Amino acid sequence: MLDELLSRNRDWSARRIADEPGYFARLATRQCPEFFWIGCSDSRVPANVVAGLDPGEVFVHRNVANVVHSTDMNLLSALEFAVDALAIREIIVCGHYGCGGIKAATEDLPHGLADHWLEPIRRLARGYAVDLARCDDIEARRDKLAELNVVEGVRRVAETPILQRAWARGADISLHGLIYGLRDGLLRDLDCTVSRGHSEPDAAQ
Numbered sequence: 001m002l003d004e005l006l007s008r009n010r011d012w013s014a015r016r017i018a019d020e021p022g023y024f025a026r027l028a029t030r031q032c033p034e035f036f037w038i039g040c041s042d043s044r045v046p047a048n049v050v051a052g053l054d055p056g057e058v059f060v061h062r063n064v065a066n067v068v069h070s071t072d073m074n075l076l077s078a079l080e081f082a083v084d085a086l087a088i089r090e091i092i093v094c095g096h097y098g099c100g101g102i103k104a105a106t107e108d109l110p111h112g113l114a115d116h117w118l119e120p121i122r123r124l125a126r127g128y129a130v131d132l133a134r135c136d137d138i139e140a141r142r143d144k145l146a147e148l149n150v151v152e153g154v155r156r157v158a159e160t161p162i163l164q165r166a167w168a169r170g171a172d173i174s175l176h177g178l179i180y181g182l183r184d185g186l187l188r189d190l191d192c193t194v195s196r197g198h199s200e201p202d203a204a205q
């Protein structure tokens with residue numbers, strides 16, 4: 001398995017160099033990505049691939065169900081670096097339909113540590129219980145909850161001192177909420193963009 005992976009890597013590297021001889025030399029000197037992506041760890045939603053971006057074009061943080069915990073040092077460290085060192089202007093929180101983390105958060109089963117990790121999603125489901133109950137079936141409810149989790153994530157990123165400080169010093173950074181469809185490979189804009197001067201998402205629901 002690992003030999004196969006290393007072999008694929010050598011082929012990929014050779015193809016890249018054939019396409020652009022200075023490719024790796026250019027990337028090795030510095031990275032200047034335009035996007036910071038906060039997404040789900042799900043193997044079917046790789047940021048670069050679904051957004052059609054090359055190495056060097058997107059700075060990425062992923063976790064189970066793309067949860068934005070206000071105390072997650074991993075996410076906050078990546079966010080701070082993206083904003084302060086890379087001067088990124090577009091931050092994307094991207095969820096996806098058919099998310100296993102969302103499903104786990106809606107089940108009455110023990111999932112170990114994941115139950116702690118997914119607690120904000122359970123809280124969100126309780127808060128939007130009336131809206132979620134209007135969905136036709138359990139899958140539609142989970143997909144709606146995946147959307148709500150993205151909108152909540154955008155709001156939480158906007159509330160971090162990292163973003164508040166950046167906006168206060170005039171940085172032009174926008175936060176966007178997207179959701180990806182596993183069935184059609186398409187990203188959808190959830191219209192919850194937050195920019196400087198707006199402390200709340202436009203269309204939080």
Ligand code: CO
Binds near residue numbers: 041065066096099
């Ligand atoms: Co997922």
